[in-house]
Amino acid sequence: MTSVAVVTGASSGIGAATARRLAAEGFHVLAAARRTDRLAALVAEIEAAGGAATAVACDVTSDESVAGLAAAAAALGPVTLLVNNAGGARGLDPVESGSVGDWQWMYDVNVLGTLRVTQALLPALEASGAGTIVVVSSTAGFTVYEGGGGYAAAKHAQTAIAGTLRLELCGRPVRVIEIDPGMVRTDEFGLVRFDGDAEKAAAVYAGVAEPLVAEDVADCIAWCATRPQHVNVDRLVVRPLAQAAQHKVHRVG
Numbered sequence: 002m003t004s005v006a007v008v009t010g011a012s013s014g015i016g017a018a019t020a021r022r023l024a025a026e027g028f029h030v031l032a033a034a035r036r037t038d039r040l041a042a043l044v045a046e047i048e049a050a051g052g053a054a055t056a057v058a059c060d061v062t063s064d065e066s067v068a069g070l071a072a073a074a075a076a077l078g079p080v081t082l083l084v085n086n087a088g089g090a091r092g093l094d095p096v097e098s099g100s101v102g103d104w105q106w107m108y109d110v111n112v113l114g115t116l117r118v119t120q121a122l123l124p125a126l127e128a129s130g131a132g133t134i135v136v137v138s139s140t141a142g143f144t145v146y147e148g149g150g151g152y153a154a155a156k157h158a159q160t161a162i163a164g165t166l167r168l169e170l171c172g173r174p175v176r177v178i179e180i181d182p183g184m185v186r187t188d189e190f191g192l193v194r195f196d197g198d199a200e201k202a203a204a205v206y207a208g209v210a211e212p213l214v215a216e217d218v219a220d221c222i223a224w225c226a227t228r229p230q231h232v233n234v235d236r237l238v239v240r241p242l243a244q245a246a247q248h249k250v251h252r253v254g
């Protein structure tokens with residue numbers, strides 16, 4: 002039977018690119034997010050390209066919704082891969098004045114979403130005999146920057162989940178892989194962060210010749226996930242050539 006790969010946050014950006022790529026690698030992709038119209042279009046695109054995919058509405062902040070995701074996955078076949086990608090940033094305010102609501106949202110989606118979905122799918126991943134959990138954290142998972150306190154706190158927590166889980170699962174047939182992208186230009190990440198302000202969102206990438214794009218990160222995820230099962234890439238940090246560190250970005254003009 003075809004292996005099932007569950008991708009959360011598959012309705013846009015890195016998640017959608019990962020769904021496309023994993024389908025091309027031969028997985029049956031279960032594409033999860035809240036916006037089902039986008040998922041339906043993605044599934045149609047994957048099927049037109051000869052791949053297999055199924056859409057499922059899922060809000061990773063809801064126990065009931067995530068239980069539905071796990072049931073949908075188990076019904077499709079052996080679940081060998083989970084990509085915890087749903088997440089994002091809200092705001093770029095100093096800790097001094099940051100919105101508690103924004104911090105709450107970031108913690109709920111990035112951290113507790115990853116926890117909830119991982120707990121729900123772990124039995125099926127283990128039962129497959131060769132499971133893989135990917136956690137899409139960020140370079141903000143190990144570095145802080147001004148204005149990024151809430152996002153960095155959430156991504157540090159996600160990174161802590163990945164590291165802890167790898168220790169706890171040692172000896173069981175499930176590997177844990179953390180992907181830490183730097184600057185990736187996706188359509189919505191900046192819009193979500195800046196509450197729909199396209200100018201502010203675009204300014205993040207101003208003068209950067211070639212930020213990463215979603216397909217670059219999908220490529221990293223697919224590469225890690227398709228290594229032989231005994232090979233565990235603990236953590237993959239990937240940035241554009243123009244970004245040597247969080248604060249060191251080469252901009253032209």
Ligand SMILES: NC(=O)c1ccc[n+]([C@@H]2O[C@H](COP(=O)([O-])OP(=O)(O)OC[C@H]3O[C@@H](n4cnc5c(N)ncnc54)[C@H](OP(=O)(O)O)[C@@H]3O)[C@@H](O)[C@H]2O)c1
Pocket residue numbers: 009010011012013014015016033034035036037059060061062086087088089090110111137138139140181182183184185186187188189190193215
């Ligand atoms: N772009 C970057 O520079 C960058 C860098 C490092 C790490 N990352 C991380 O990479 C991941 C993807 O980012 P992206 O750039 O592709 O952003 P994006 O295009 O905004 O995608 C975020 C995805 O998360 C989903 N999502 C949000 N809230 C959700 C919820 N409650 N339940 C289920 N799904 C939810 C969204 O789908 P719905 O709204 O349809 O639910 C969307 O598909 C995030 O974890 C982000 O933190 C991004």
